[in-house]
Amino acid sequence: MRIWKLSSSLFLVMMLLTGCLYPEEELAENQTPYKEQVQAVQAAINQFQEANEGVLPIKTTEGDTPLYQKYLIDFKRLVPQYLSEPPGNSYENGGVFQYVIINPETDVQVKIFDLRIAEKIREIKLLIKAYGNPPFKEKIAQNVYSLNFDKLGYKEEPTVTSPYTNQSLSFVVTESGEIYVDYRNDLLQALQEKDHSFKPGDDIRSILVEDSMFVPAYSLPYTIDESSKEPIFLMN
Known part of the structure; x- marks a missing residue:
């Protein structure tokens, strides 16, 4: 019953998101x-x-x-x-x-x-609602988890394309069910390629914004790990 419900929900979500929100989406200039x-x-x-x-x-x-x-x-x-x-x-x-x-x-x-990121997040949240609760997969940081997308009816893990590196970025979820884009790979590349003076506890997302038209929307704050110098979630 739950599988049928999730399949139906995914179909309805995709129909809504592809057919209604951006009727002019096919126009390349938009x-x-x-x-x-x-x-x-x-x-x-x-x-x-x-x-x-x-x-x-x-x-x-x-x-x-x-x-x-x-x-x-x-x-x-x-x-x-x-x-x-x-x-x-x-x-x-x-x-x-x-x-x-x-x-x-x-x-x-x-x-x-x-804003297509927001559409994808809305899709995931609707499926979580249909499932009943976030199907957590692995704990990444305090209050940050990866999701078991199989249980939500996905055949492949949903991603969005990074505006900074063009690589695929995955999603993470908090205990309350809020969905965010995971920019750690982008941040790692930026930290390796650019001069910076970040210290543990600093929000390092600004390094992505410096030379780009884009902001890292729908993201949690990140800082730099004291030992590895790699990006980690900045959680209270």
């Missing part, structure tokens, strides 16, 4: 991260901030919103005075990218993240 569009939004943000005594055009979010999804750009406040329209690849204009601001109080920068 799925391509253009540097020029990010730069255009950055220029508009700078002009808006200068004209409004440092105020930023951002949407109101909950206080516990994750760091890299917190400062969503409110294009209604930019269009048409500072931009003719939202970028074609933005969620507001039928695209798959959400535009955000980082460092709002110091060095304001415009970045993006891929």
Whole structure:
């Protein structure tokens, strides 16, 4: 009975996610991260901030919103005075990218993240709900586990493509059932290739953002292990 329920749930989830959320998803321009569009939004943000005594055009979010999804750009406040329209690849204009601001109080920068990650997370959470509870596989860190995706009806483990390395990134789950992307492989590569001064206890995710249009959305914080110098989850 549970297998039938999970199979039916997976079918319904896939039908919903592929058919409804992005009716224009087949348009390549809506799925391509253009540097020029990010730069255009950055220029508009700078002009808006200068004209409004440092105020930023951002949407109101909950206080516990994750760091890299917190400062969503409110294009209604930019269009048409500072931009003719939202970028074609933005969620507001039928695209798959959400535009955000980082460092709002110091060095304001415009970045993006891929909302298709949110779709995949929503799919996994719906299947967990149908299953009844998260089917934990292995404990990775305090309150962080891998998932037994076989029990959720997957033939292959779901992944997302890293915007930094193009490698496949897996998902992890907390005890409360929250799903996150695991960026440890990306972080390890960045730590090996870039100069840094991180210490144990520092959140090291900023190393991914430095030279990229993307933020590590839907991620838990990470730090550097004192002995191995490799990335580990930064948990309280």
